[in-house]
Amino acid sequence: MKKLLAICFVLLFVAVQAQIKKVEPAFWWKGMTESKLQILLYGDKIASYQVELSEGLAIEKVEKVENPNYLFVTVDTDKIDGRFFTLYLKKAGRTVDSYKYELKERQANSRDRRSFSSKDVVYLIMPDRFANGDESNDSVKELTEKADRSNPNGRHGGDLRGIINNLDYLHSLGATALWLTPANQDNEKRTSYHGYAQTDLYQIDRRYGTNEEYVELSNELQKRGMLLIQDYVTNHWGISHWMIQDLPSRDWIHQFEDGEGAYGFKRSNYRTTTQLDPNASDIDTKEALNGWFDTTMPDLNQSNPFLLNYLKQNAIWWIEYANLGGMRVDTYPYNNKEAMAEWVKAITKEYPHFNVVGEAWMYSPAHIAYWQKDSPIAAIDGYNSNLPSVMDFTLYTDLSSALKEQESWDKGMVKIYNALSNDLLYTNVNNIMVFFENHDTERWNEIFESNPKAYQMALTLVSTIRGIPQIYYGSEIGMRGKKSLGDADIRHDFPGGWKEDSTNAFISDKRTVVQKEFYDITSKILNWRKSKDVVHNGKTTHYMPENGVYVYFRYNSKDRIMVVLNNSEQTQKLSLSRFAQNLEGSIEGTDVVSGNRVDLKADFLEVSAKTSLILEIQ
Incomplete structure (x- = not known):
């Protein structure tokens, strides 16, 4: 009987000790500009417990939400001495679980870190399609989609180790900053390789590697004078995200009463001009901003203060943890614009020189310029985005048609001239991103049938006009792809990134004649550009x-x-x-x-x- 009672006691103790299932962020840093830290605690009916700190320390605030599985605990890190403090979960005065929280030391000059600017050339990579440096992580038992290189829309096995192994190639090419499409966990059932339906914002997808390897990549880049830019998604998460599966509150995501399924799905109308159109109807505005990108991408409600704070802290956590040199924000105008102005301001308050570029895929320069910090256009309706940089989609749109059209009053090269004549609209024209293709567009070398002269013309333009040039992986070796055949066709594997590849464009003497011609043009122009302040x-x-x-x-x-x-x-x-x-x-x-x-x-x-x-x- 005593033995049975002892076993029962142990089982009961273990069950009680498992109350805290998640703590986010798992650790923080001392000496941050904003000393108030909001810690998310998650566990079964965790809101029915009391939370206390180590003896002598006071909690600023404990807040509950609709779902009893969540608590939001605010502490003032300036009032905590030493590196550690303990969060105690108590019931009727008895401790049932605890978490030892660490406040790490910041790196020297973290606040004043260098960020990407017009001095840089940004190289865009889809990690799954660049190089497979570690075959052991191609498939992971706990993650749903397994590697299948024969499936154009499947996981192909590219990873962080493959990128690290080829950093000298990128450095020799003349790239100075690396933008990866999202590398955080995306555990959706299909087409998870692109990473834009994230399911854990604090973990690198293990099919890409580990958090530690992500930090290693950043450090290795900096050894070469290069920077890591994180692709950040504030508009939506994947439907398999653990918080979507157990919503903290109904208004954590946008749901429609007449929508489909358990979450009230309705697709966005994608008309984001409603954000700044003085004549826009309420229904069009609501459907643009609150509608989902897809059935697997629930639209986040940034006006929820707990969600907004979660996104602020998560972004700052990655900047500090991985020593990032910038962020690119996906689908920027689809977010609540007032909340996003707060989000950016929180980042630049902590890192005054940090650059954030927003994807505002619009076709009018006035509409794009609206989203840049201190825009006089936005000031008309009393708005300031606080966003330092935007992407020049006007130039992108006009460039290919300009090179294809017969010259006339409004066609041909005059389109490029007109695009630049709108520079007065931008508050900082040197801090806009210029490009002729990316991971969502037709490949330039498909449009111009691998014509090196057309490629050199486009590269020459984006490398010498105002702004920050961005090129897409594989352009420099003539890679092609048709958007009309689906996204997979514009996201082919880089030749040589897999050991079974018949050609290896990473190595000079193994490139084809065509690959060599494109590479040599690119390397010559980009390396020349590095030192040209003019x-x-x-x-x-x-x-x-x-x-x-x-x-x-x-x-x-x-x-x-x-x-x-x-x-x-x-x-x-x-x-x-x-x-x-x-x-x-x-x-x-x-x-x-x-x-x-x-x-x-x-x-x-x-x-x-x-x-x-x-x-x-x-």
Whole structure:
């Protein structure tokens, strides 16, 4: 009987000790600008227990929500001495569970960390499709979707170790910052490789690696003078996220009374201009912002104060933990804009120089500029996003059509000219991201059938105009893909990232002739750009395109460069007297790519058909 009672006591003790199932964030840091920390405690009916801290320490606040499985405990970290304190869960004065909480020491100069800027070239990678450096994590027992490289929409096995193994390739290419599509756990049943339906915001997906490997990647980048940019999603989570499966409150996500299924699903109408349209109807606005991206992506309600604080702290946790050099925020205008202004402000309060770029996929420069910090356009309705950077979707949209169209009053290269003529709308024109493709678009080399001249023209443009250039993995070796065939076709595996691949574009002498031509162009321009302050921060003068030729200058007090884009099918002779404003006193220019010298004292400059030039002026 005594033995039976002892066994029962042990079983009861173990059951009682399991009350705290999750603590988020699991640890924090001392010396943060914001000393108030809100800790989420999760467990069965945890709200029926009392919470106390280590002896002599006071809790600022304990808050309950609709779901009794949650408690939100606020502590003031400035009032805690030492590295550790203990959270006690009590019932009737008796401790039933506890958690030893750590306050780590911050890295030196963490607050004033460097972030990505116009000095950088951002290289975008989908981790699952870049390189498989650790085959042991291709499939994980506890995670639903297993590796199947034969399935275009499945997991292929690319991971963090594969990226770490190829950092020297990226460094040699001339990239200075790395943007990964989301690497946190995405445990959806299908198409989980893209990572945008996250199911745990504090864990790297184990099919990519571990949290420690993510930190290793960041550290290895910094050894090479490079930065890690995290892709952050505030608009939605995956429906398999543990908090979605047990909602803290009904208003944690947006639900529609006339919606479908248990969660009241209704798809977004995707008309985010309603966020700033003074004539927008209430129903259109609601369906745009509260509608879901997809059936597996519940739309988060950022106006819920507990959710908003959770997102603030999670973002800051990753910046501090992984020593991040920036963030890119997915689907920015789909969020509650007032809440997002708070979210960004919390980050930049903690890290004053930290850059955050928002994906505002809109087609009018005024609509895009609205989302940049201190925008006078947004000020019309009393709004300030606090968002430092936006993406230039106007330029992206116009660039491919400009190069394909016959020149006329409103077609051809004048579209690029017009795109840049809207620069007055941006409060910081040097801090906008410029690109000609990404993980959601048709591959540039598909549009132009792997034409190296068309590629060089696009690369020349984004590398020399104002802003932060971003290129997409594989562009530099001529990779192709049709959006019309589905997202998988624009997200092919990088050749050489898997041991069974027949070619290996990571290694110079194993590249095909086509891969080598594209790589050499890219490497030449990007490595030249690294040290050119005249490109990073210089002023711009551009000239109205004539005969399919667009010319612009970047200049500062010390240096000048002349960029020529001849999209014509014929060789063009440019009268240099037309550019006297920028060429006065010039003797010659040196072509960055070919090294050829150009006489700028001559009357004319002859430019071959479908050619781009970057001339450093002496």
